[in-house]
């Protein structure tokens with residue numbers, strides 16, 4: 001990426017601050033980082049039973065691309081950390097899974113998101129959760145203090161993913177699990193798309209190519225790396241993500257240099273898991 005890193009981070013913070021202020025968030029991971037109705041990435045992530053466990057406001061503020069707590073197998077008494085916790089939905093679900101002897105931390109850099117998450121925690125009446133302000137590139141927790149690191153559509157937003165993965169490794173206990181939902185690419189997008197700040201905040205252009213994700217996890221020290229696709233985006237989805245349509249007479253057109261037909265199946269949401277060796 002040729003974009004200035006602090007410029008990207010400030011833009012991400014601004015966009016997610018705006019999303020938090022619109023009550024209920026509304027599709028920021030999605031059509032070119034815009035607010036709006038749920039998009040191909042964020043819609044229908046939580047099944048009825050889970051949705052009923054959290055306040056409606058937490059569900060409405062969900063901006064993820066998967067459902068890490070449904071896939072992560074959390075145990076009572078465990079400590080969970082959610083990287084980029086947003087409105088708090090996965091922290092509240094984790095807190096319920098680990099029970100009163102466990103703890104769920106949410107970490108986010110955007111003050112408005114932390115405010116929203118803490119309000120949702122109060123609404124939910126959950127005591128064993130705590131929301132921390134900070135960046136996922138410098139996690140404000142001690143070494144070997146967490147059993148499970150989860151995250152939902154946030155690592156793609158970081159300008160230093162290798163550092164995020166090293167930090168996740170550092171805070172995990174030996175044997176700890178990395179269990180993350182994220183957008184992943186089969187191959188790189190055209191340069192014009194990679195340079196788009198709007199596509200970056202929309203969780204598309206910052207996404208790692210699968211092989212690089214695996215390599216960075218291994219370099220951080222993780223073993224047992226798995227990338228399991230959970231939702232693969234077709235041409236119509238790609239057109240919608242790129243700019244809310246981009247279709248003429250049913251034929252998706254080029255946006256940001258991306259021909260949606262040529263990129264069908266290239267962008268996907270995945271459950272990415274790995275283990276810190278004992």
Ligand SMILES: C[S@@+](CC[C@H](N)C(=O)[O-])C[C@H]1O[C@@H](n2cnc3c(N)ncnc32)[C@H](O)[C@@H]1O
Nearest residue numbers: 016062063064084085086108109110135136152
């Ligand atoms: C796409 S939203 C996902 C929120 C939440 N995980 C969910 O599923 O609803 C991204 C969140 O990550 C936060 N974020 C993005 N980059 C971050 C970074 N480098 N450090 C900390 N938080 C970050 C944003 O403030 C925002 O709340």
